Amino acid sequence: MSDAVDGPRPVRFRGGGFRPVSVRGVGVVVFVLLLALIEWGTRAGWISNLTLPRPSDVAATLVALAKSGMLWTHMAPSLTRLAVGSLLGVSAGIGVGVMIGLFSYVRAGLVPLVAALFPIPKIALLPLFVIWFGIDEGSKYALIALGTFTPTVVSTYGAVDNVDRTLVRMGQSFGLSWWSIVRKIVLPGALPGILSGLRVSLAIGIILLVAAEMLGAEYGIGAYILQAGSLYDLERLFAGVVILSVLGVLTSWAIGRVEQRMLRWRV
Amino acid sequence: MDLTLDHITHRYGGMAVLDDIVLDIPAGEILCVIGPSGCGKSTLLRMIGGLEQPDAGRVLQRGPVPEDCLNPLTYVFQDFALLPWRTVAGNVSLVLEDHGLPRARSAQIIADVLARTRLTDFHDALPRQLSGGMKQRVAIARALAVNPAVLLLDEPLSALDSQTRELLMEDLVALWARQPFTGVYVTHNLAEAVRLGHRIAVLSRRPGRLRDVVEIDIPLPERRAGMPELEALQTRLWDLMKEEAMAADQELLHV
Numbered sequence: 001m002s003d004a005v006d007g008p009r010p011v012r013f014r015g016g017g018f019r020p021v022s023v024r025g026v027g028v029v030v031f032v033l034l035l036a037l038i039e040w041g042t043r044a045g046w047i048s049n050l051t052l053p054r055p056s057d058v059a060a061t062l063v064a065l066a067k068s069g070m071l072w073t074h075m076a077p078s079l080t081r082l083a084v085g086s087l088l089g090v091s092a093g094i095g096v097g098v099m100i101g102l103f104s105y106v107r108a109g110l111v112p113l114v115a116a117l118f119p120i121p122k123i124a125l126l127p128l129f130v131i132w133f134g135i136d137e138g139s140k141y142a143l144i145a146l147g148t149f150t151p152t153v154v155s156t157y158g159a160v161d162n163v164d165r166t167l168v169r170m171g172q173s174f175g176l177s178w179w180s181i182v183r184k185i186v187l188p189g190a191l192p193g194i195l196s197g198l199r200v201s202l203a204i205g206i207i208l209l210v211a212a213e214m215l216g217a218e219y220g221i222g223a224y225i226l227q228a229g230s231l232y233d234l235e236r237l238f239a240g241v242v243i244l245s246v247l248g249v250l251t252s253w254a255i256g257r258v259e260q261r262m263l264r265w266r267v
Numbered sequence: 268m269d270l271t272l273d274h275i276t277h278r279y280g281g282m283a284v285l286d287d288i289v290l291d292i293p294a295g296e297i298l299c300v301i302g303p304s305g306c307g308k309s310t311l312l313r314m315i316g317g318l319e320q321p322d323a324g325r326v327l328q329r330g331p332v333p334e335d336c337l338n339p340l341t342y343v344f345q346d347f348a349l350l351p352w353r354t355v356a357g358n359v360s361l362v363l364e365d366h367g368l369p370r371a372r373s374a375q376i377i378a379d380v381l382a383r384t385r386l387t388d389f390h391d392a393l394p395r396q397l398s399g400g401m402k403q404r405v406a407i408a409r410a411l412a413v414n415p416a417v418l419l420l421d422e423p424l425s426a427l428d429s430q431t432r433e434l435l436m437e438d439l440v441a442l443w444a445r446q447p448f449t450g451v452y453v454t455h456n457l458a459e460a461v462r463l464g465h466r467i468a469v470l471s472r473r474p475g476r477l478r479d480v481v482e483i484d485i486p487l488p489e490r491r492a493g494m495p496e497l498e499a500l501q502t503r504l505w506d507l508m509k510e511e512a513m514a515a516d517q518e519l520l521h522v
């Protein structure tokens with residue numbers, strides 16, 4: 001023991017960590033392993049085919065769906081709904097969020113309103129939207145728009161609040177116009193927060209898309225999943241779920257790309 | 268452009284911060300302002316720059332503004348205040364963009380101020396790639412770009428290490444020697460004050476009153492670190508400030 005105290009010892013390393021780096025491929029490996037496990041289980045019989053479908057069958061269903069052209073028949077309306085609805089919701093949300101961040105009266109007036117809207121399960125409002133905006137696409141756009149609007153507002157005004165005020169003072173001290181300060185200092189400074197809020201908003205948009213389609217649509221991924229579910233057709237149900245997951249991953253990836261391009265200045 | 272501080276008094280809530288400050292700042296001269304922590308130096312500077320309004324008194328500017336001056340009263344901030352998403356040139360260009368200059372003219376101004384602050388090679392670097400001293404040089408370049416009548420510097424060197432500070436002080440002196448500007452230079456550091464100030468205003472502890480104004484006759488370019496005259500002045504300033512600083516320190520304990 002004593003020479004452990006007296007002799008030279010290397011200092012124990014205790015830094016590091018708390019800084020996630022991107023590790024390529026690990027996500028894919030986890031995915032593949034999980035699928036292989038299920039495939040094995042369903043083939044070996046310790047997962048009954050009433051519990052989970054066989055992944056290879058789901059894949060076959062997807063391929064068949066794509067070949068028959070029905071995949072696109074379902075995807076096209078869903079993507080349109082998601083794009084239109086979330087574009088409306090997100091742009092209105094960013095606009096209102098920036099206004100809340102900049103103007104005391106807007107903040108005082110709208111923050112309680114947003115807080116009141118946020119926790120309402122938007123899907124509960126669908127019947128109302130059907131009356132307001134019609135049974136067709138209008139009500140679905142409105143539902144997705146409202147669902148993406150509230151989280152976007154909250155993350156945007158938080159991001160604007162977090163913009164370094166000394167930068168704003170700097171802009172004023174050089175006599176920049178109000179509009180220049182907003183455009184060149186406040187908005188770029190708020191962009192990281194706005195983009196990370198966008199991830200949440202778009203995921204909520206996908207959830208609402210499916211919910212709306214389940215309640216009434218002839219075509220769309222939600223409708224497809226609902227049909228499969230009512231027939232207890234697990235392969236098709238899971239094929240629908242896979243499409244949704246891919247959609248989620250794709251939107252998240254797209255935002256990641258935008259972040260990489262526009263936030264290159266961050267460390 | 269001359270500045271006159273005409274009986275400036277200010278309070279934050281119930282707390283008096285500045286009390287009846289009267290000062291003249293003639294054109295082409297650097298006035299250093301020293302005083303204990305919390306005595307209202309930054310507040311005073313914000314008032315001179317029009318970023319805050321005094322409760323009583325006025326800041327007056329007299330005389331013509333240089334012809335191609337885009338922003339007469341220009342700040343240099345202690346923490347640089349650079350936009351992290353803009354390059355060095357972009358940060359300088361920010362303060363030119365609102366003035367509708369022809370593109371070639373602003374490119375020429377940018378190249379000129381970057382050359383004067385020895386940053387030409389860092390034209391396209393982002394602030395995060397620069398050291399503290401270089402960041403402050405960018406901030407100085409940005410301030411020079413608008414060709415200010417008065418430079419307002421709030422502890423511009425405080426965030427830097429002492430070697431960098433020494434170098435930047437020489438840079439500031441060289442810039443002044445090349446083209447004398449009016450400056451108000453707030454600092455904690457007596458060595459900076461005696462190197463850069465034609466006059467040094469000493470403020471008392473809060474509420475800040477003008478205790479004394481010390482003049483230094485030695486021309487800026489001839490001053491060197493450790494000159495006996497400057498050392499003596501520094502001691503004199505410290506004697507003036509010591510009691511105030513100690514009392515200010517005590518007060519903080521009783522808040």
Ligand SMILES: Nc1ncnc2c1ncn2[C@@H]1O[C@H](COP(=O)(O)OP(=O)(O)OP(=O)(O)O)[C@@H](O)[C@H]1O
Pocket residue numbers: 279284302303304305306307308309310311455473
């Ligand atoms: N916006 C504000 N609202 C309320 N009090 C303030 C505000 N700004 C400054 N103060 C107070 O006014 C006093 C003077 O502040 P100021 O920043 O001008 O001091 P200072 O001399 O620059 O101090 P330091 O040497 O630490 O930079 C301080 O006690 C500070 O707490």
Ligand SMILES: [Mg+2]
Pocket residue numbers: 308309310
């Ligand atoms: Mg200060």
